[in-house]
Amino acid sequence: MKVYRNLKNGLFSVQYGGLVVAHLATVQLRGVSFKVAExxxxxxxxxxxxxVHAYAIGTFTTATQPTATEPISYDPYHAGHFFRMQDQEPIHHxxxxxxxxxxxxxxxxxGLLF
Known part of the structure:
Protein backbone atom coordinates (compact mmCIF):
# COMPACT_ATOMS: atom_id res chain seq x y z
CA MET A 1 0.00 0.00 0.00
CA LYS A 2 1.12 3.52 -0.80
CA VAL A 3 -0.16 6.22 1.52
CA TYR A 4 0.05 9.99 1.25
CA ARG A 5 -1.52 12.94 3.02
CA ASN A 6 -4.32 14.38 0.94
CA LEU A 7 -4.16 18.16 1.21
CA LYS A 8 -7.66 18.63 -0.23
CA ASN A 9 -9.64 16.56 2.26
CA GLY A 10 -7.25 16.39 5.24
CA LEU A 11 -7.26 12.58 5.26
CA PHE A 12 -4.71 9.98 4.19
CA SER A 13 -5.21 8.55 0.72
CA VAL A 14 -4.43 4.85 0.33
CA GLN A 15 -3.33 3.59 -3.09
CA TYR A 16 -3.31 -0.02 -4.18
CA GLY A 17 -2.32 -0.99 -7.70
CA GLY A 18 -2.13 2.68 -8.69
CA LEU A 19 -5.73 3.42 -7.67
CA VAL A 20 -6.90 5.29 -4.59
CA VAL A 21 -8.96 2.74 -2.66
CA ALA A 22 -9.65 4.66 0.55
CA HIS A 23 -9.42 7.97 2.36
CA LEU A 24 -8.80 7.37 6.06
CA ALA A 25 -8.27 9.52 9.14
CA THR A 26 -5.82 6.98 10.59
CA VAL A 27 -3.60 4.45 8.84
CA GLN A 28 -1.22 1.95 10.46
CA LEU A 29 1.54 0.32 8.40
CA ARG A 30 4.36 -2.08 9.12
CA GLY A 31 7.56 -2.71 7.16
CA VAL A 32 7.54 0.83 5.81
CA SER A 33 9.72 2.50 3.19
CA PHE A 34 9.52 6.23 2.56
CA LYS A 35 9.78 7.24 -1.10
CA VAL A 36 10.11 10.67 -2.69
CA ALA A 37 9.94 11.11 -6.46
CA GLU A 38 12.62 13.72 -7.09
CA VAL A 52 1.65 14.02 -4.87
CA HIS A 53 5.23 12.79 -4.99
CA ALA A 54 6.03 11.42 -1.50
CA TYR A 55 4.67 8.22 0.01
CA ALA A 56 4.87 5.82 2.93
CA ILE A 57 4.82 2.33 1.43
CA GLY A 58 4.09 -0.63 3.66
CA THR A 59 1.73 -3.37 4.74
CA PHE A 60 -1.61 -2.22 6.13
CA THR A 61 -2.34 -3.47 9.65
CA THR A 62 -5.13 -3.04 12.16
CA ALA A 63 -2.87 -4.04 15.07
CA THR A 64 -1.89 -1.19 17.38
CA GLN A 65 1.68 -0.01 16.73
CA PRO A 66 2.78 1.02 20.26
CA THR A 67 6.37 1.76 19.26
CA ALA A 68 5.40 4.20 16.49
CA THR A 69 5.84 7.34 18.58
CA GLU A 70 8.72 9.23 16.88
CA PRO A 71 7.29 12.27 15.00
CA ILE A 72 8.43 12.35 11.38
CA SER A 73 7.73 14.71 8.53
CA TYR A 74 8.37 15.57 4.91
CA ASP A 75 8.72 19.06 3.47
CA PRO A 76 9.78 19.40 -0.18
CA TYR A 77 11.24 22.84 0.56
CA HIS A 78 13.36 21.47 3.43
CA ALA A 79 14.80 18.23 2.01
CA GLY A 80 14.31 15.51 -0.58
CA HIS A 81 13.54 12.87 2.05
CA PHE A 82 11.40 12.19 5.10
CA PHE A 83 13.05 13.17 8.38
CA ARG A 84 12.78 12.80 12.13
CA MET A 85 11.41 16.02 13.58
CA GLN A 86 13.53 15.78 16.73
CA ASP A 87 16.91 16.04 15.02
CA GLN A 88 16.13 16.47 11.29
CA GLU A 89 17.90 13.15 10.52
CA PRO A 90 16.74 11.40 7.34
CA ILE A 91 14.51 8.38 7.70
CA HIS A 92 14.05 5.96 4.80
CA HIS A 93 12.57 2.91 6.57
CA GLY A 111 19.23 -0.16 12.68
CA LEU A 112 16.46 1.29 10.55
CA LEU A 113 17.92 4.74 9.96
CA PHE A 114 20.07 5.22 6.87
Whole structure:
Protein backbone atom coordinates (compact mmCIF):
# COMPACT_ATOMS: atom_id res chain seq x y z
CA MET A 1 0.00 0.00 0.00
CA LYS A 2 1.12 3.52 -0.80
CA VAL A 3 -0.16 6.22 1.52
CA TYR A 4 0.05 9.99 1.25
CA ARG A 5 -1.52 12.94 3.02
CA ASN A 6 -4.32 14.38 0.94
CA LEU A 7 -4.16 18.16 1.21
CA LYS A 8 -7.66 18.63 -0.23
CA ASN A 9 -9.64 16.56 2.26
CA GLY A 10 -7.25 16.39 5.24
CA LEU A 11 -7.26 12.58 5.26
CA PHE A 12 -4.71 9.98 4.19
CA SER A 13 -5.21 8.55 0.72
CA VAL A 14 -4.43 4.85 0.33
CA GLN A 15 -3.33 3.59 -3.09
CA TYR A 16 -3.31 -0.02 -4.18
CA GLY A 17 -2.32 -0.99 -7.70
CA GLY A 18 -2.13 2.68 -8.69
CA LEU A 19 -5.73 3.42 -7.67
CA VAL A 20 -6.90 5.29 -4.59
CA VAL A 21 -8.96 2.74 -2.66
CA ALA A 22 -9.65 4.66 0.55
CA HIS A 23 -9.42 7.97 2.36
CA LEU A 24 -8.80 7.37 6.06
CA ALA A 25 -8.27 9.52 9.14
CA THR A 26 -5.82 6.98 10.59
CA VAL A 27 -3.60 4.45 8.84
CA GLN A 28 -1.22 1.95 10.46
CA LEU A 29 1.54 0.32 8.40
CA ARG A 30 4.36 -2.08 9.12
CA GLY A 31 7.56 -2.71 7.16
CA VAL A 32 7.54 0.83 5.81
CA SER A 33 9.72 2.50 3.19
CA PHE A 34 9.52 6.23 2.56
CA LYS A 35 9.78 7.24 -1.10
CA VAL A 36 10.11 10.67 -2.69
CA ALA A 37 9.94 11.11 -6.46
CA GLU A 38 12.62 13.72 -7.09
CA UNK A 39 11.03 14.84 -10.38
CA UNK A 40 7.79 15.65 -8.53
CA UNK A 41 9.71 17.48 -5.83
CA UNK A 42 11.52 19.55 -8.46
CA UNK A 43 8.12 20.52 -9.96
CA UNK A 44 7.00 21.68 -6.50
CA UNK A 45 10.13 23.79 -6.12
CA UNK A 46 9.82 25.30 -9.60
CA UNK A 47 6.05 25.91 -9.62
CA UNK A 48 5.51 26.49 -5.89
CA UNK A 49 2.46 24.23 -6.19
CA UNK A 50 2.27 20.96 -4.28
CA UNK A 51 1.67 17.64 -6.01
CA VAL A 52 1.65 14.02 -4.87
CA HIS A 53 5.23 12.79 -4.99
CA ALA A 54 6.03 11.42 -1.50
CA TYR A 55 4.67 8.22 0.01
CA ALA A 56 4.87 5.82 2.93
CA ILE A 57 4.82 2.33 1.43
CA GLY A 58 4.09 -0.63 3.66
CA THR A 59 1.73 -3.37 4.74
CA PHE A 60 -1.61 -2.22 6.13
CA THR A 61 -2.34 -3.47 9.65
CA THR A 62 -5.13 -3.04 12.16
CA ALA A 63 -2.87 -4.04 15.07
CA THR A 64 -1.89 -1.19 17.38
CA GLN A 65 1.68 -0.01 16.73
CA PRO A 66 2.78 1.02 20.26
CA THR A 67 6.37 1.76 19.26
CA ALA A 68 5.40 4.20 16.49
CA THR A 69 5.84 7.34 18.58
CA GLU A 70 8.72 9.23 16.88
CA PRO A 71 7.29 12.27 15.00
CA ILE A 72 8.43 12.35 11.38
CA SER A 73 7.73 14.71 8.53
CA TYR A 74 8.37 15.57 4.91
CA ASP A 75 8.72 19.06 3.47
CA PRO A 76 9.78 19.40 -0.18
CA TYR A 77 11.24 22.84 0.56
CA HIS A 78 13.36 21.47 3.43
CA ALA A 79 14.80 18.23 2.01
CA GLY A 80 14.31 15.51 -0.58
CA HIS A 81 13.54 12.87 2.05
CA PHE A 82 11.40 12.19 5.10
CA PHE A 83 13.05 13.17 8.38
CA ARG A 84 12.78 12.80 12.13
CA MET A 85 11.41 16.02 13.58
CA GLN A 86 13.53 15.78 16.73
CA ASP A 87 16.91 16.04 15.02
CA GLN A 88 16.13 16.47 11.29
CA GLU A 89 17.90 13.15 10.52
CA PRO A 90 16.74 11.40 7.34
CA ILE A 91 14.51 8.38 7.70
CA HIS A 92 14.05 5.96 4.80
CA HIS A 93 12.57 2.91 6.57
CA UNK A 94 10.63 2.11 9.72
CA UNK A 95 9.32 -1.05 11.35
CA UNK A 96 5.95 0.61 11.90
CA UNK A 97 4.19 3.88 11.10
CA UNK A 98 1.00 5.46 12.38
CA UNK A 99 -0.54 8.24 10.29
CA UNK A 100 -3.21 10.11 12.20
CA UNK A 101 -4.74 13.60 12.27
CA UNK A 102 -2.38 14.81 9.54
CA UNK A 103 0.72 13.69 11.45
CA UNK A 104 3.13 10.77 11.05
CA UNK A 105 4.82 8.72 13.75
CA UNK A 106 7.41 6.02 13.15
CA UNK A 107 8.96 3.22 15.11
CA UNK A 108 12.55 4.39 14.74
CA UNK A 109 15.28 2.01 15.75
CA UNK A 110 18.96 2.71 15.16
CA GLY A 111 19.23 -0.16 12.68
CA LEU A 112 16.46 1.29 10.55
CA LEU A 113 17.92 4.74 9.96
CA PHE A 114 20.07 5.22 6.87
Missing amino acids: SGRQRVLAQRQKN AAAVVLSQGKAYASVQS
